[in-house]
Structure formats: C-alpha cells, structure tokens
Amino acid sequence: MAGTFRVDRVVTSGTFSLDGGTWEVDNNVWLLGDDDEVLVVDAAHAAQPIVAAVAGRTVVAVVCTHGHDDHVTVAPELGRTLDAPVLLNPADDVLWEMTHPGVAHAALTDGQRITVGGTEVHALHTPGHSPGSTCLHVPEAGLLFTGDTLFQGGPGATGRSYSDFGTIIGSIRDRLFALPVETAVHTGHGDGTTIGTEAPHLEEWVRANG
Template sequence: MIDKLVTSGTFSLDGGTWDVDNNVWVVGSASEVLVIDAAHDADAIVERINDRSVTAIVCTHAHNDHVNAAVELASRVDAPILLHPDDQVLWEMVHPGTPYEPLADGQVLKAGGIELTVLHTPGHSPGAVCLYAPELGAVFTGDTLFQGGPGATGRSFSSFETIIDSIRERLLTLPERTVVHTGHGPSTTIGAEAPHLQEWLKR
C-alpha cells in the first residue's frame, strides 16, 4: 500500500525562503507503515497514519522542508528517525543536537510486509537516498529525480555531475516500468525519464 499526503510550508537555504508543497509517503499495510519525508505538518501526517504502528520515519535528505516535522512526528508515533549521515550538516541546521539512526546504502527497511532498499544517491545533497520497493514496482526519490529531470543542487555540498551519476547508476538501471514517487509534484516512471539523460547533461 502506498498513501500520498501533500503538505505545505516553506523551504529555506542560502538566505532564501520559498513556498513549497511536499509529498509525504506512507508505505506499508493496514496495520504497519513507514513514513517517507515528514514535511511541515505533523498533525496531518498523524491523521493519515490513523493509529497504524510506524516502524520508521525515513528522510530522503535533510533539507528543512523534508525534515521539519520529523522530530515532532517521531515523538507522537514512537518511531525512530532514519537519515544518511552525510547530511549531518543540513540536519543540524534544522534540528541541532537531535539524534537519528544512520541509513546505509543497501540497507533494507520493512513495514507491513513491504521491503524497501536504501539507494545512496548523492547530488541533491550529500546524503540523499532513494528507497526502492520492487514488489510495489516503485522507487521513492525525494528530490533526486522528478518528472522532467534531476533535482537542483545548491551550495558547495554537491554538484550537478554527482546527481547525474547517481541517477544514471542507481535509478536508470531499475526496470523501465518502475514508478518514480517524488518529493514534490507528480509521479513518473523510469522509462519516461531515461530517454532524457543526454538533455540533462547539456543543461
């Protein structure tokens, strides 16, 4: 089961702030789920969870709009927060001194009988990850890959070349029919995005 919730708030980085809508994904079964990217509104996420047990709150990366409700949500549903440690600097900007459990490439997360494999995909941020659920035919990409191309890279943390390498090596190798569930906006498929790699490289 995949459940999508859209929450609204702001994203701030490098002195700028923008209004954003974020996709929050609740994945699992009728009794047990994990939450991907607890953004903006813990109340709305708790309502969507609807008394199901939560195995983890997974952060695809630590930009503030993807993690700003994570700590409150974790306390309310008694679940650990999982984040790749390469995003420690970004995490500290939002939740200084707050612990989390480190994600590792290849780690398998489970909820409600669903298994999701962690794919470390640096580029949008150093610790960006995607979560691949083959039995669902889906990958949750955060801001690594959208409908229409890669997510932006900012600061000096990462480079456009790095995110392209991650997409080419970790995502475009997945089956073409794999549905790409993104951090913002509509979903797409690997097959729909793969033919445009050369266009992205020319940007």
Template sequence: MSGVAGGAAAGAVRVERVVTSGTFSLDGGTWEVDNNVWVVGDDTTCVIIDAAHDAAPILEAVGDRTVTAILLTHAHDDHITAAGELRAATGAPAYLHPEDRVLWDRVYDEAPDRELADGDTFEVGGVTLRTLHTPGHAPGACCFHSAELGAVFTGDTLFHGGPGATGRSFSDFPTIIASISDKLLALPPETVVHTGHGDDTSIGAERGDLDAWIARGH
C-alpha cells in the same frame, strides 16, 4: 494547505501521498513549497518517507497503525521540520544518511535516531524498501526502492522532467547525474517514481532524457 492527495496498493500494502505546504530556506533565500510525504504500509504497520512541514495530516494518514520508521530522503529543512513531532507522536526512529548531518544540524540540536547506508532494507507489510544512496541534490540524499511495489521514492533526486536542483550549497550536478545513471536508471523501466514534490513519473519516461539533462547542465 495539506491533505492526502492519493494512493496506490500492491496486495495488502498501501502507498499514500500526503501533501503538506510550508517553506524551504537555504543560502539566504526562502521559498514556498508543497511537499509529498509518503506513508507505506498495511492495516497495522507503516513507514513514513519524509517529514515535511506539518505533522498533523501525516499522523491522520497513519491513523492507529504502528510506525516502524521515519525514512528521510535528505535533510533540507522542508523535508525534516515535522520529524521531531512525528518521532514524539509515534515513537518511531528517524533515519538519515550521515552525510546530511550538516543540513540536519541547522534545524535540530539532537542527532537523528539512526544512520542510513546504501543497501539498508526496511520491511513493512511483507514488502521491502531498499536504500539507495544517491548524492547530488544533497550529500546524503537517499532513495527507497521496492521491487514488490514496482516503485521508488526519490525525494528530490529525480522528478518528472529531470534531476533535482544542484545550484545551491552542498549540491553538485555531475554527482546527481552519476547517482541517477548508476542507481535509478538501472531500475526496470516500469518502475513508478514517487517524488518529493509534484507528480509521479516512471523510470522509463525519464531514461530517454538523460543526454538532454547533461547537455543543459542542470
């Protein structure tokens, strides 16, 4: 199952969500998952955030626009399996934080095109996406914040209802709590959180539950 599930705009820039379906495998287990892929741009250029499962609906959402970057929030296989096809179809470089190469290398023989670092910025349609390195769910996990859009794309670091899972290899609960506390909850409360799975939320809606997440320990 796949398709464009919705979008929002700020000026000429559109934020479009494409939902793709497939599997996530790690530590000997495999699960069926639906992923959010985000296409952010105007009528001529865009960036793709995550490359989940199936390139066809993502390319359909892109249309005839120029893709300037494929930004990967982390390298769990459900977020990168379409990266190769998207790179070939668009000519855009795929960006990944180097600490997630251990996961990327389980899927691909060749390296990502470019490395992400905390503070890296990407311009599209007159708005800026700023990279926030937020390890915990994965060692190289990153989020992308746009002040102009009033939005942050969090991958699997922060969801509606709490942090991403940390019970598998290459993850750590205290680390994800520190990432969320230091990087994400410092954003304005009205900031919309576009997640890697499921529904949107906001920084303000999640901020008050931090102590409860720490108390439950996951």
C-alpha cells in the same frame, strides 16, 4: 499474515530555506505499508496531517530522503508522537543540524532494507541534490520514492550549497536508471513519472547544464 501493500500520499505546505533564501513549497509525504504497519517517507512542514494519515498503525520508521529543512521539519516530533525511529543518511548531518541542532537521529545506510507490512524497502544512496540523498526502492511493488533526486522532467536542483550536478547525474544514471523501466517514480514534490519516461533524456539534461 500481512495485508495488502499500499501507498498513501499527504501533501503539506510550508517553506524551504537555504543559503539565505526562502521559498514556498508543497511537499509529498508518502506512507508505505498495509492496514497494520506503515513507513513514513519525509516529515514535511506539519505533523498533524501525517499522524492523521497513519491512522493508528504501527510506524516502523520515519525515513527522511535528505536533510533539507522542508523534508525534516517535524521529524523529531513525528518520531516522538509515533514512537518510531527517524532515519537519515549521516552525510546530510550538516543540513539536519541547521534545522534540529543537537537532536539525534538514527542512521539510514546504502543498501539498508526495511520491512513494512511484509514488504521490503531498499535504501539507495543517491548523492547530488545533497550529500546524503537516499531513494527508497520497493522491488516487489515496482515503486521508487526519489525525494528530490529525480522528478518528472529532470534531476533535482543542484544550485545551492552541498549539491553537485555531476554527482546527481551519476547517481541517477548508475543507481536509478539501472532499475526496470516500468518502475513508478514517486517524487518529493509534484507529480510522478516512470524510469522509462525519464531515462531517454539523461544526455539532454547534461547538455542543458553544460
């Protein structure tokens, strides 16, 4: 019988680099599961604190919400150490190759369902911040893990290569804001929010970008 579903957060620190710039960032790494099984969401900066938080549980997969280097830094290392597949939407392979050239990963596809600790996690392809950006929805628990697609106060950044503002707005409007308003949003950086808190501001974000 599956145990109680829970979410653990590990915050790791390092850098994000793209288009010739480098920035200091703190990343949220999310662990979804129970006492026996866990799904790791994002593989940021350092493997050791993530492995420590896994605490010997069986790792179903290491899921990367997108291919930016701060979210996949230690993905291959975690996959080997934890004996787990690394999943990333193939539309982000161009970004993955910048960090892990020639290293294979498994495909994360829109609509894919991953069961961990007896609870289903649904993959929602939400391009815009990057071509393959994918959010993870846990309907049974009312949770959404958005990577860098949606934050407290607005959409993820779209000012760098392989990103597009109109695309991210469409993804948020059509895929994320279609979810129940009480859905708790856990983001790739910083504090969380809810769908109901962010949804009323969509048109403001569009006007501000115009």
